[in-house]
Amino acid sequence: MSPSRRDLLKGVSTVGLWRVLTPTSAWAQKTSVKLAFIGPLTGGTASNGLGGRNSFLLAVQERNADPKTKYKYETEVLDDECKPTVAVQAALKASSDPGVTAGVTHYCSVTAIATIDTYHKAGMPAMVWGAVLPEITYSHKHVEITRVNGTMINQNNVAADFAVKALGFKTFALIHDTTDYGRAHAKYISEYLEKAGGKILSTQGTAKDQKDYTAELTRAKADKPEVVWYGGLTPDGVRVKVQMDKLGVRAQFQGTSGIKSDTFNETAGTSAEGTLAFVEGAPTEKLPGGKRFLEAYAKAGFKEPSEAYGPFAYVAANIVIDAIEAVGPDRAKVAERLKRTRNANTIIGPVEFDEYGQNTVSLISKYVSQDGKWVLWEDSEYASGKRTLPGLRFKKL
Amino acid sequence: MPPLELLLQQTLNGVMLGMMYALVAVGFTLFFGVLDVIHFSHGDIFMLGAFAGLSALLALAAVGLRTPFVTLPLAFIAAMVVTGLVGVMAERVCVKPLARSAPLMTLLATLSLGLVLRESVLIFYPRGADPKPFPQLLPAGGFEVGGVAIRYENLAILGIGLAAMVAVDLIISRTKMGAAVRAVAQDPEAAQMMGVNLDRTVDATFFLGSALAAVAGMLSGFYYGEIHFIMGITGGVIGFSAAAIGGLGNVYGAMVGGLLFGLLQTTAAAFIPRGSEFRDVVAFAVVMLFLIFKPSGILGEKSVERV
Numbered sequence: 001m002s003p004s005r006r007d008l009l010k011g012v013s014t015v016g017l018w019r020v021l022t023p024t025s026a027w028a029q030k031t032s033v034k035l036a037f038i039g040p041l042t043g044g045t046a047s048n049g050l051g052g053r054n055s056f057l058l059a060v061q062e063r064n065a066d067p068k069t070k071y072k073y074e075t076e077v078l079d080d081e082c083k084p085t086v087a088v089q090a091a092l093k094a095s096s097d098p099g100v101t102a103g104v105t106h107y108c109s110v111t112a113i114a115t116i117d118t119y120h121k122a123g124m125p126a127m128v129w130g131a132v133l134p135e136i137t138y139s140h141k142h143v144e145i146t147r148v149n150g151t152m153i154n155q156n157n158v159a160a161d162f163a164v165k166a167l168g169f170k171t172f173a174l175i176h177d178t179t180d181y182g183r184a185h186a187k188y189i190s191e192y193l194e195k196a197g198g199k200i201l202s203t204q205g206t207a208k209d210q211k212d213y214t215a216e217l218t219r220a221k222a223d224k225p226e227v228v229w230y231g232g233l234t235p236d237g238v239r240v241k242v243q244m245d246k247l248g249v250r251a252q253f254q255g256t257s258g259i260k261s262d263t264f265n266e267t268a269g270t271s272a273e274g275t276l277a278f279v280e281g282a283p284t285e286k287l288p289g290g291k292r293f294l295e296a297y298a299k300a301g302f303k304e305p306s307e308a309y310g311p312f313a314y315v316a317a318n319i320v321i322d323a324i325e326a327v328g329p330d331r332a333k334v335a336e337r338l339k340r341t342r343n344a345n346t347i348i349g350p351v352e353f354d355e356y357g358q359n360t361v362s363l364i365s366k367y368v369s370q371d372g373k374w375v376l377w378e379d380s381e382y383a384s385g386k387r388t389l390p391g392l393r394f395k396k397l
Numbered sequence: 398m399p400p401l402e403l404l405l406q407q408t409l410n411g412v413m414l415g416m417m418y419a420l421v422a423v424g425f426t427l428f429f430g431v432l433d434v435i436h437f438s439h440g441d442i443f444m445l446g447a448f449a450g451l452s453a454l455l456a457l458a459a460v461g462l463r464t465p466f467v468t469l470p471l472a473f474i475a476a477m478v479v480t481g482l483v484g485v486m487a488e489r490v491c492v493k494p495l496a497r498s499a500p501l502m503t504l505l506a507t508l509s510l511g512l513v514l515r516e517s518v519l520i521f522y523p524r525g526a527d528p529k530p531f532p533q534l535l536p537a538g539g540f541e542v543g544g545v546a547i548r549y550e551n552l553a554i555l556g557i558g559l560a561a562m563v564a565v566d567l568i569i570s571r572t573k574m575g576a577a578v579r580a581v582a583q584d585p586e587a588a589q590m591m592g593v594n595l596d597r598t599v600d601a602t603f604f605l606g607s608a609l610a611a612v613a614g615m616l617s618g619f620y621y622g623e624i625h626f627i628m629g630i631t632g633g634v635i636g637f638s639a640a641a642i643g644g645l646g647n648v649y650g651a652m653v654g655g656l657l658f659g660l661l662q663t664t665a666a667a668f669i670p671r672g673s674e675f676r677d678v679v680a681f682a683v684v685m686l687f688l689i690f691k692p693s694g695i696l697g698e699k700s701v702e703r704v
Binding site: 041042043044046047049050175178204205206207209211212214215216218219222234235238239242243246247248263266267268269271303304 | 403406407410411413414516519524526527528529530546548550617621622623625627628630631632662663664666667671673674676677
């Protein structure tokens with residue numbers, strides 16, 4: 001007797017049910033979980049975005065290769081162009097896809113701050129990997145938003161104290177981009193410089209991606225500052241420094257974490273020598289797992305360097321994956337779990353979020369550009385006295 | 398620094414900036430003068446010129462040619478040929494086929510081409526996302542006159558820029574091709590009846606305007622010491638605005654417009670409180686005033702038509 005259609009359906013259903021209920025059988029495959037990465041892959045800060053993306057992909061590749069991992073992680077990489085409007089579109093795309101469990105999101109402060117509500121409304125956990133504006137974590141108590149890197153508050157405190165108290169500079173000309181990032185940096189450095197006893201001679205805001213800074217630098221030069229400080233990102237920082245030299249502005253150049261990239265040294269060339277920059281955490285090679293990270297990154301054969309914030313993207317991806325492994329691919333549970341991260345062992349050292357989801361990174365590293373490379377101040381020939389910072393040389397003239 | 402010295406130094410800064418704008422603006426005005434089109438990928442052709450020049454300089458250095466007297470002219474020629482040909486291609490792909498469509502279509506097509514050029518440099522140029530250092534081959538050093546620092550490099554840039562503009566002027570006013578360009582700008586149909594080859598004239602115009610953008614791109618590289626794939630976005634918008642201030646279709650107007658725009662931006666940043674934040678606001682507000690009160694620009698459009 002040939003089986004009826006109903007019998008066939010029953011048979012197929014039974015086989016299907018058996019596959020679902022017996023994950024350890026030969027049929028079993030790891031369930032796919034999708035993670036989003038959002039950062040600037042095009043535009044002026046693309047080098048940092050690409051370094052972050054590669055580091056994120058490296059973390060996912062490593063975890064997928066680990067047989068102990070419960071899920072198979074897929075990735076959705078989106079470009080925010082370092083522009084708030086584009087970032088909101090990218091955040092909407094990721095968060096409206098129910099397949100995306102969580103995201104490692106944003107290098108630029110302007111994009112990270114613009115997308116907070118999008119992730120919150122969609123209930124999608126988003127761990128910021130590079131943006132340093134304090135308000136990204138401290139302006140709300142949304143469970144979805146966490147940040148693995150530090151904020152600019154500590155950075156500017158250390159930067160101001162170092163310039164005034166350690167190096168003895170007294171007068172400063174401030175130039176900053178007019179994004180939230182640049183403005184906030186200018187606000188905090190001004191506060192801490194004044195507290196440390198420094199004098200601000202002028203503060204000038206400039207458009208992001210501005211090409212010509214000769215007018216601003218000529219204006220600053222007239223005040224004869226000992227330090228020209230720039231609050232902005234690498235491409236603009238390069239222009240300010242190169243044009244400073246061309247205009248003969250005899251002052252020390254000091255930047256923020258935004259200019260601490262290999263690209264700054266490569267593009268500014270000899271002009272980069274003696275530039276100061278400050279970044280949260282320790283240098284990648286000195287991180288507890290930095291050597292292993294750099295070796296794995298090199299082995300993976302990425303075209304672009306990991307840049308200063310690559311390790312943070314790598315760590316963020318690993319913490320997010322750890323949370324999914326622990327509670328399953330459920331957005332709400334993952335968000336709760338991420339917010340309660342305590343003493344996580346990572347390549348950047350222990351990660352611990354405060355009640356706002358902010359990693360409490362207390363260490364700020366001071367860097368100086370020496371022979372085309374960023375060198376930790378303490379290890380540099382400027383600190384040992386073998387070389388003199390340009391600003392200190394000019395002071396003696 | 399006393400105010401007069403500051404004023405003179407800022408004026409020099411403005412002239413340097415304006416020179417680059419003027420070279421881009423002349424291209425816009427040539428295209429508009431001949432075909433009544435606004436070629437919005439011209440800003441990205443300016444960027445392409447800078448990258449083509451950089452590639453030529455690096456290639457010449459790789460084969461051992463490093464003498465600026467040899468490498469500079471060769472790099473300029475290479476960059477001008479590349480952008481000239483891309484300009485002609487842009488005209489044949491985005492302008493000519495849409496000649497009978499609404500002007501908006503040409504605008505959209507050229508805007509899209511600009512995006513393609515920009516993203517192509519980002520993707521295909523080695524580490525295209527990063528700003529690129531530009532070889533500093535112009536004479537270094539300088540001198541001071543009345544407290545104003547003048548670099549030899551700046552004089553060389555001004556000299557090359559002026560030479561390029563004079564060359565365009567001579568081509569337009571003294572050559573047979575220039576006469577054809579002027580004839581087509583005045584009345585294409587009558588020009589054709591008088592034996593002017595319209596296609597060849599349009600090609601020549603796009604080649605000339607785009608080659609000039611390469612000069613601007615390379616001078617920008619020498620002046621600022623770096624180039625970046627996004628440099629054409631604002632460069633294009635400002636170049637077009639400068640052409641509009643000077644009078645679209647008028648080559649000399651574009652030169653004046655470019656210089657004026659550069660001076661406006663510099664003056665706003667230098668002498669208005671918090672002016673550096675509003676330099677573009679001030680400069681573009683002046684553009685709007687011109688469009689409202691003198692839409693034909695400083696030196697007048699080529700005809701009564703307006704954009």
